[in-house]
Amino acid sequence: MMIKMLTRLRGIGVDSAWLLVMEFFAWREFNNRGEVGGAAGLGGTPYSSGSIEREQGISKAGNPLVRTRAVELAWLWIRFQPHSELSQWFTRRFAGGGARLRRKGIVAVARKLLIALWHLAEHGAVPKGAVIDLTESCPT
Numbered sequence: 001m002m003i004k005m006l007t008r009l010r011g012i013g014v015d016s017a018w019l020l021v022m023e024f025f026a027w028r029e030f031n032n033r034g035e036v037g038g039a040a041g042l043g044g045t046p047y048s049s050g051s052i053e054r055e056q057g058i059s060k061a062g063n064p065l066v067r068t069r070a071v072e073l074a075w076l077w078i079r080f081q082p083h084s085e086l087s088q089w090f091t092r093r094f095a096g097g098g099a100r101l102r103r104k105g106i107v108a109v110a111r112k113l114l115i116a117l118w119h120l121a122e123h124g125a126v127p128k129g130a131v132i133d134l135t136e137s138c139p140t
Contacts, residue, residue: 002026002121009120010131011080016069020114024066025121033115041067042111058107066114074110084129086112 002025006017030036037043041062047054060067078087086109094105116127126132 005120005124006117008132008134009081009117009127010133011076012073012117016073019065019069020117021121023063025118030118030122033118036115036118037111038062039066040070040111040114042070042107042114067110070110070114071106074106074113077109077113078106081127081130083131084127086116086127086129088129 002021003014003017006012006020007014024040028039030039034043038059039062041058041060041064043059043062045056045059047056077084078090081087082091089112090105090109094102097105113127116125119125120127
């Protein structure tokens with residue numbers, strides 16, 4: 001059922017939906033979005049020493065398969081869901097910058113997209129502005 005819901009979103013195929021459900025959503029219960037990002041290794045790693053505080057990037061402590069697929073899905077989401085709120089946010093914030101800025105931004109999109117897909121799988125909440133295909137795309 002979760003796989004079928006995910007595949008109805010344009011840009012998410014059966015293989016990606018299967019991986020997300022079987023490796024991530026089906027066997028673990030998440031309480032908040034921070035747990036979702038952290039379990040995928042897409043959470044931040046702050047560094048604090050005295051008066052110095054900086055962000056060191058993502059933790060990479062989670063599931064590497066899910067993290068890699070989430071980044072791939074983020075690029076596909078930007079391409080196939082250009083009118084979604086998440087794609088619009090990426091375009092406003094990162095599209096005008098260079099390649100390095102876009103790569104950093106796509107990791108943020110991957111984290112936000114994974115959280116949105118978790119909300120869809122758990123609560124049936126479709127991401128804002130996302131296009132849903134009404135045709136049957138997942139074999140039963």
